[in-house]
Amino acid sequence: MTASSAQTPAASRRPKAVHVSIVHRSTDIRIFHKQCRSLAAAGYDVTLYARTDGVGPDGRSPSGAGTPQPYTEDGVRVVPVPRHGSRVSRMTVGVWSLFRPLLAQQADVYHFHDPELIPLAIALRARGRKVIFDAHEPLPAQIMAKHWIPGPLRPLVARATEVLVRVAGRGMTAVVAASPLVAGVYAGAKRLATVNNFPILQDQYAVAGGDADIPYHQRTRGMVYVGGLSDIRGLATMLEVARIAGTRHGEKLTLIGPFMPPELEQRLEDPSLTDVIDYVGVKKPVEARQLIREARVGLILQIGPEAYKQNLPTKMFEYMAEGLPVVASHFPLWQGILDDAEAGVVVPPEDGRAAAEAVSRLLANPAEAADMGRRGRKAVHEKYSWEAEAQTLLSLYDSLLPSELAAARAR
DSSP, rough: OOOHHHHHHGSSSSSSSEEEEEEEEEEEEIIIIIIIHHHHHHTEEEEEEEOOOOTTTTOOOOTSSSSSOOOOEETTTEEOOOSSSSSHHHHTTHHHTTTTHHHHHHOEEEEEGGHHHHGHHHHHHHTTTOEEEEEOOOOHHHHHTTTOOOOOGHHHHHHHHHHHHHHHHHSHHHHEEEEHHHEEEEESSEEEEEEEOOOOOSSSTTTSOOOOOOGGGGGGOEEEEOBBGGGGGHHHHHHIIIIIIHHHHOEEEEEEOBBGGGGGGGGGSSSGGGGEEEEESSSOOOHHHHHHOOOSEEEOOOOOOOOGGHHHHHHHHHHHHHHHEEEEEHHHHHHHHHHTOOOOOOOEETTTTHHHHHHHHHHHOHHHHHHHHHHHHHHHHHHHHHHHHHHHHHHHHHSSSHHHHHHHHOO
């Protein structure tokens, strides 16, 4: 029983959950919009420690100017974590400065979202707390895509993370995996639950201030991509698609997200891209969702790393949820999803001309493209929505509560 449980009768208090990230922003879709809001809606007292960068839910500093202050949105209390000037500082001072504040929360469940927080989570576990590690990615394979790690060192670092994975699996109360592929990486965990990162459907945050359903023939954007912009995510291929299909049809490719590394943005200075690229930078989830909704073709032309070819493509499901036909890499898993739903086409991700021709066919045949979009949306509603995943998360949480509190929730 936690200290808070001893002080307050179980029947008269809400179970308390604390989510923690020093990497992700407080508006992160998986952490805030999916998990924290779902828990709050189910009656949990939820606090999120995360980066706010001085920005609250309304796009302004909650305190006007100066130091970011805690704020509450949709029943979730958000506590800003400090930003640090270097990765080393973030992974040392940034991590351990949270130990006492988190311990003082006396939560029933602590939920951590970054690999660098694993030692902190284990320290809390050693103090008798219930801790969950949320594995967003297949960690060892993810290391191979980190541009800031020198290439020759990546295999060594990847092997080190394999040890970290084993430590996390055995040291946590439970591990939550964002996909079956990630679950396979943590197969040795004492307790493991797969909570797929599927899109939210019955949710108003995604349509606030925008049109919830724009008919396909009224959409004003040609192609769209949302996510990190790097060569391993198909940047070079997408630019070739814009040059060929964009020029041919008088359409632009809307790019949403950060360049990784930032120097890659210089590629947009190529005169052949001036009239076919609309780079809008990093957007809030609601704004990115609206831009997707305005488009007619969604691109996901990731090249690697190898393990990602077996991972569920969250962007694909987000495009499908908004009625976009998808042009995707010809990985067997992805092809199976699109073929089963009849919702898009696959191409070799390094073949810019083949990808451009696939996009061109969709832009030239809007009725066929609209039908693909409708079938994709239907598939997401039937198979790939967050609503069912939220129940898996809630079942795990309820099973970790003190017995008297769990009994009170069950009544």
